[in-house]
Amino acid sequence: MLPEGIDTVETTVRAVLRDTLGLSEDRAAAFETETPLFGALPELDSMAVAGVLTELEDRLGIIIEDDEVDGEMLETFGALTRYAADKALK
Template sequence: MIAQGSASTEETVRAVLRDVLGLSDERAAAFDDSTLLFGALPELDSMAVAGVLTEMEDRLGILIEDDDIDGDTMETFGSLVRFASAKAPA
């Protein structure tokens, strides 16, 4: 399996983070593969994590079980996009 997210999945994840965390377009647009998320973004608390996961489910039409999530899933923007791409139908 190719571990790269498709452009549309990446843009959907970017938009979800922007909308749930209330980030400016500029800030969200600057996210790249290595941008640190959990622990680095003060807006991303446990309640916001739940919102991000549920909104990703709604927009990508996927199901995310809590067991699927580990400490690395939300470490960087790149790791979250790869996680979403692996879940989303090609």
């Protein structure tokens, strides 16, 4: 069972990726749980990661500690959404 509010978090993560990376609405809307992100999206380089994480913090009202950031959390759209949901829906 998915936690209440997961749809809002997913919509926010999708919007942050779209806005921060300059992706089209259609491209961002096509992201699925297993859609690869870091290493697969040329727009999501190491510099863009900082922008994405900062924007997630702002829009979801969460704090992302540096030691929590790793390749696994950025591997797929689903992994990033789960991470954000775990922080936002505590």
